Amino acid sequence: MNISLISPEVASSDNEPMIISAALKSSSAKVTELHHHSRGQLAGTLQGLMSIEVESCQWIVPATHGIWIPPNTKHSLLRSHGPFHGWSIYIQKSVCNNLPIKPCILELSSLLREAITRSMTWHNTELQPEHKRLMAVILDEISIIPQVKIALPMPKDIRLLKIALALSDNPSDDRNINEWSVWAGISRRSLTRRFTNETGFNFTEWRQKLRMLKALELLVAGKPITEVSLNLGYDNISRFIAIFRQNFGVTPGYYQKAMRNNHPWRNFTNTII
Template structure:
């Protein structure tokens, strides 16, 4: 049986987690589980027939698929369609949740992996559903399950993610930047490294990722900064480790992207651990 999620299930939920990955005909339309861990955890690439929504009560999570990668805080969750290969990694201590949706109920949900904003209603519905035994739903529970499905279907898709290029040379550049976000090579230098004309690199990278190479590199740095900040590194250290010329530039870009400063970003999550 493949690993189901980058969450460590609490002992009473082990049977429920097994059912979540092997949901059979006649079982509930969705199963919710919760889990927590005091150390980082990682799941290898895997897939399962149920669709899956992954979120957190506290901490930070990175989810990767063939289509891209998302690093999400507690305010967001990642939707993974039925049978989509994915891997996940937590950064530091975390408390999280997952909702598994029966394959036949995934048709009305997003067909591509994406990150969504988590509403208070969605979070409360997850907490309610996580208390259920694996059994056919009565009317009241069926209504809560439908609320969950509706929230997944209509939630805003607005968390910062990374679309990966598919062309081999572009993917080689993208992989190098993910491995070392501080790499400051210019577009011309990257083009020479990948044996591409600069104009071709610029045009094709934008077509395949929806961003310029410069904007994509900034997104890589910001997502990596979330990981480093969640690990407890000081803001100044994070800024210089990621190649920013000064701390003020990093803080300003972080604020424009996430709506708050790096020093305050994890305050709610830290209080919840």
Template sequence: MSDLMNALGAYMDSAEGPCVVAATRVLDRELSSEMHRHARGQLFGSIKGLISVQVDDGVWIVPAIHAVWLPPHQAHCGRSHGPYHGWSAYVAEAACADLPKRPCTIRVSGLLREAVLRLAGFPPGEPPSEAQSHVCAVVLDEIRSLPAEAFGLPLPRDTRLQRIARALMANPADARDIESWADFGALSSRTLSRRFVAETGFNFTAWRQRVRLLRSLEMLAEGMSVTAIAIDLGYASVSAYIGLFRRVFGETPASYRLHLQTKA
């Protein structure tokens, strides 16, 4: 696997080679990376497990049914939660002209996943065959046509709000009320409320709720029980957590975890 990744690495910042190159990774431990960027665009997701990705103005928690698209030169970092089986596709900058201009999440179609896995099977370092070029075209068509979905957590731009947001991301169970958070950020509660909506599209309560739910996805992937998650994240009861999870994601936490564990 290391030889494959080394060979693939030669393409990440190069226009040479196929317009799309891909690889898969299987690890029995967590995978993490520092903030970095590539000259190529990148699409990546998981076959089994959960990943989180951060860019300058947002964070995504990405289950196996979604993938993150990053345009060329986009700074990002990421990590998996628990054992990781995932894939990445790198798109030459010239082929990104009609692909999304900003980072986004897309729901992965069966066709897209299979096309990426097929590309990962082609030997790196060799001139692209006609078959490989056809599969590249399928991947590009799928990225271009699949709908973007709001599955991330936008970060505010105001440095005072960012301080509050990052504190909540570090400890989603923090139960301070909005007045206390406003004091923490050195601004009025009215300004906090107004600017949070303007800069993230969520009111403060909804944003905090989303932090907890997305963190709960990570905890589910790490094998924690539903009861422990509800307690650790400060929900009033286990049933309150389950009910909110079902309203947002359309299934119970237990069902969602089963999908994470059995997705193949």
């Protein structure tokens, strides 16, 4: 489904309000074509992974994080993986000077999440001073929260991208590299070489890291660790715990407890790539 959260005219308007919030929940996957607008955009999902192209780079971003897209930066939503439940805020170009100048992944503090959620209720509402103060909080949070290297790069070769998108839809798919090469119509040798050249990871590493991104979402949602492990294709929970610790420096249980206690995410989510 190709739907924009707001019209192109509004996304490029420098009129008030300073921040425009929009959300969309759909039972089908969502895509948008390559485009740009003069407002800066912070985008994320409430559930699921999304694949985004920004300045010729293609990333997979988990629901635990958001992507900042500066004004006039070309970007597209390659697809959401499964039903779409996403949000965006669009910020006047004139107030983006203190915000990141390049696309980046942000760790979405609890304060920023709550402020954005509150702003979603302001449609067709005359903005009051308290609304504008909360907008200022949103801008402050975007300017100071840490940027993290958590997004997973997507391959560009159309055959490899087909595999990457299929795995993003179903991270537990355990077909081996030979089966994937036949399915995508590419030799195993080419798949192996191109995957490493285009993403920086070999196929096994890339799939493992994709599963870890999905694990973050499921753990934050309160899913039991055993269920998360099985949902991601690990029939050995000890192996899942070991791989999670290898990527994030803590066990899934520790991470889940820290999230419940509103612990800053920066200690865990800057080591996946």
